[in-house]
Amino acid sequence: ETGVTQSPTHLIKTRGQQVTLRCSSQSGHNTVSWYQQALGQGPQFIFQYYREEENGRGNFPPRFSGLQFPNYSSELNVNALELDDSALYLCASSLGVSPLHFGNGTRLTVT
Amino acid sequence: GENVEQHPSTLSVQEGDSAVIKCTYSDSASNYFPWYKQELGKRPQLIIDIRSNVGEKKDQRIAVTLNKTAKHFSLHITETQPEDSAVYFCAAESASKIIFGSGTRLSIRP
Numbered sequence: 001e002t003g004v005t006q007s008p009t010h011l012i013k014t015r016g017q018q019v020t021l022r023c024s025s026q027s028g029h030n031t032v033s034w035y036q037q038a039l040g041q042g043p044q045f046i047f048q049y050y051r052e053e054e055n056g057r058g059n060f061p062p063r064f065s066g067l068q069f070p071n072y073s074s075e076l077n078v079n080a081l082e083l084d085d086s087a088l089y090l091c092a093s094s095l096g097v098s099p100l101h102f103g104n105g106t107r108l109t110v111t
Numbered sequence: 112g113e114n115v116e117q118h119p120s121t122l123s124v125q126e127g128d129s130a131v132i133k134c135t136y137s138d139s140a141s142n143y144f145p146w147y148k149q150e151l152g153k154r155p156q157l158i159i160d161i162r163s164n165v166g167e168k169k170d171q172r173i174a175v176t177l178n179k180t181a182k183h184f185s186l187h188i189t190e191t192q193p194e195d196s197a198v199y200f201c202a203a204e205s206a207s208k209i210i211f212g213s214g215t216r217l218s219i220r221p
Contacts, residue, residue, distance in 0.1 A: 033208065033209070035211075040214075041213060041214070042117075042200050042211040042212055042213045042214045043155065043200070043211045044211075045208050045209070045210060045211075048207070048208055055207060056206060056207050056208045058208070059112075090154070090155070097143070097204060097207050097208070097209070098143050098145065098160070098204060098209060099145055099157050099160055100145070100157070100209055101157075102154040102155050102156070103154060104153070104154050105154060
């Protein structure tokens with residue numbers, strides 16, 4: 001059984017740039033959720049995708065967007081990067097809503 | 112929206128003693144409550160979960176209790192060991208999404 005994989009592991013971007021993060025879900029899972037985890041904080045829910053449609057969104061602006069593909073993999077796109085976007089971005093897959101199985105995350109640094 | 116409060120934010124216990132972490136939630140419709148452990152630099156990993164049709168669940172040294180009337184749930188770790196040192200997150204399901212608390216950093220003193 002292949003677990004959740006995320007790429008890249010680390011990324012450095014400049015304020016105003018755009019970034020795309022990728023996630024491959026665990027075999028057999030049909031739902032992908034994205035979280036932002038700032039240093040010393042709990043994961044904050046960004047959005048969830050099910051059957052290629054957004055199925056719930058947290059308190060994040062529209063410049064955070066995503067996609068889910070027919071093979072259930074997913075992308076998180078962030079436009080017009082701000083310094084506060086620096087964080088660990090976690091992808092989690094599940095069969096239905098729960099339980100969540102997390103990837104190792106992408107550490108994004110915005111300078 | 113759903114809000115999950117967790118306390119304490121830090122907890123230090125003597126090896127072999129018990130540790131208790133408490134959480135409250137706001138959405139009375141929540142019916143699934145997982146707990147995750149995150150070691151430094153690693154992914155959060157599910158350690159135990161409970162659904163609202165039960166009041167308590169135990170798995171070896173770890174137990175979780177749920178009080179739906181009061182909207183709070185707790186994690187209990189008995190006979191703590193050095194490898195229990197980590198950050199622990201409670202969470203609650205609300206409207207098909209999992210909302211996390213802010214975490215408890217647990218340190219085990221030798």
